[in-house]
Amino acid sequence: MNLLNLWNTIESYLFPQLEDLLTEELNKKEREFVQVCTLAELDHFVLELEWKRVGRRSQDRLNILKAFVAKAVYNLDTTRSLINYLESAPTLRRLCGWEFKKSIPHESKFSRVFADIANTEICQKIHEKMISSNCSNRVIGHVSRDSTAIESREKVVHKYVSDKKITRKRGRPKKGDVQTKKKTVVERQFHQTFEENIAELPIHCNKGNKRNSNGYNSSWKGYKLHIDCIDGDIPASAILTSASVHDSQVAIPLTQMSKDRFTNLYDLMDAAYDSPSIHQFSQDLGHIPIIDHNPRKSGTKKQFEPLEKRRYNERSSVERVNSYLKDSYGGRAIRVKGHRKVMAHLMFGIIAITANQLFKLV
Numbered sequence: 001m002n003l004l005n006l007w008n009t010i011e012s013y014l015f016p017q018l019e020d021l022l023t024e025e026l027n028k029k030e031r032e033f034v035q036v037c038t039l040a041e042l043d044h045f046v047l048e049l050e051w052k053r054v055g056r057r058s059q060d061r062l063n064i065l066k067a068f069v070a071k072a073v074y075n076l077d078t079t080r081s082l083i084n085y086l087e088s089a090p091t092l093r094r095l096c097g098w099e100f101k102k103s104i105p106h107e108s109k110f111s112r113v114f115a116d117i118a119n120t121e122i123c124q125k126i127h128e129k130m131i132s133s134n135c136s137n138r139v140i141g142h143v144s145r146d147s148t149a150i151e152s153r154e155k156v157v158h159k160y161v162s163d164k165k166i167t168r169k170r171g172r173p174k175k176g177d178v179q180t181k182k183k184t185v186v187e188r189q190f191h192q193t194f195e196e197n198i199a200e201l202p203i204h205c206n207k208g209n210k211r212n213s214n215g216y217n218s219s220w221k222g223y224k225l226h227i228d229c230i231d232g233d234i235p236a237s238a239i240l241t242s243a244s245v246h247d248s249q250v251a252i253p254l255t256q257m258s259k260d261r262f263t264n265l266y267d268l269m270d271a272a273y274d275s276p277s278i279h280q281f282s283q284d285l286g287h288i289p290i291i292d293h294n295p296r297k298s299g300t301k302k303q304f305e306p307l308e309k310r311r312y313n314e315r316s317s318v319e320r321v322n323s324y325l326k327d328s329y330g331g332r333a334i335r336v337k338g339h340r341k342v343m344a345h346l347m348f349g350i351i352a353i354t355a356n357q358l359f360k361l362v
Contacts, residue, residue: 144316267287
């Protein structure tokens with residue numbers, strides 16, 4: 001459905017109908033919740049969670065999926081706090097699909113359904129459909145790329161020494177021996193498919209270290225979320241990796257993910273992405289890479305041209321999206337463990353941000 005027609009439908013038909021049904025006017029957060037659920041078209045994806053085997057038929061899957069959207073919209077920390085809020089907010093409870101308090105499932109059922117949501121990657125599919133449906137038919141000016149730290153409450157998986165047999169003799173090579181230089185991760189990604197690149201990215205929980213905007217190093221335990229953001233502060237693609245993964249190792253996979261969803265002109269990245277392979281990969285797609293120069297080899301930093309500097313300033317949109325996610329949509333409250341579940345939790349917030357920013361464009 002066209003986004004403008006969808007907005008007109010919500011504004012002129014859906015809101016009045018809901019308010020008549022609920023006998024009271026929807027507040028700002030409830031309207032936002034309705035907008036997100038409508039644009040996400042949750043009923044088209046809930047079939048993957050339905051009963052498909054012997055036993056008692058599953059129930060409340062769509063209602064629980066809506067409830068997790070509400071958890072992100074209302075920035076609730078835990079499932080227990082979500083259930084308590086639904087019990088005390090009759091309007092939101094009815095919007096999710098439960099008329100009475102006793103109809104709300106137990107916390108354990110929420111946990112089981114969330115595990116199914118994470119394993120089937122429904123949130124990623126919902127977000128991909130939202131971007132493809134609303135952004136594929138127009139040319140995007142800028143893609144801003146950056147990462148943000150995601151702290152979690154789980155044990156760090158330490159690196160272990162490989163058990164592979166060493167095929168080369170240790171020490172200095174003999175005179176005349178030709179040593180082939182091993183390709184870096186980014187150089188290897190240049191010639192691989194998206195599936196191959198994603199499969200090679202580490203996804204276990206570990207420790208990360210990053211320099212903040214003030215020049216100080218900060219460390220954390222958990223993961224790192226890499227985001228491609230387009231004009232209008234709309235998060236268009238996202239990949240979750242281990243905290244220790246360098247930003248440059250996710251640039252090419254993110255570009256491959258985004259190019260199947262929309263067409264853009266400029267790729268904006270900070271100095272962490274300054275690599276010849278990333279520059280070339282962007283140019284081969286017909287994009288213009290504007291990447292801050294990293295003086296690690298030359299020792300002298302190259303400055304942008306005035307027009308390039310003006311475009312590079314548009315990269316602040318991805319920093320705003322990271323701030324939205326952490327401050328207002330559950331990005332700081334990670335209470336689940338494991339890569340799939342952490343990604344599902346974050347994607348509910350990204351879906352909500354995407355819907356809100358798309359409606360702002362209208």
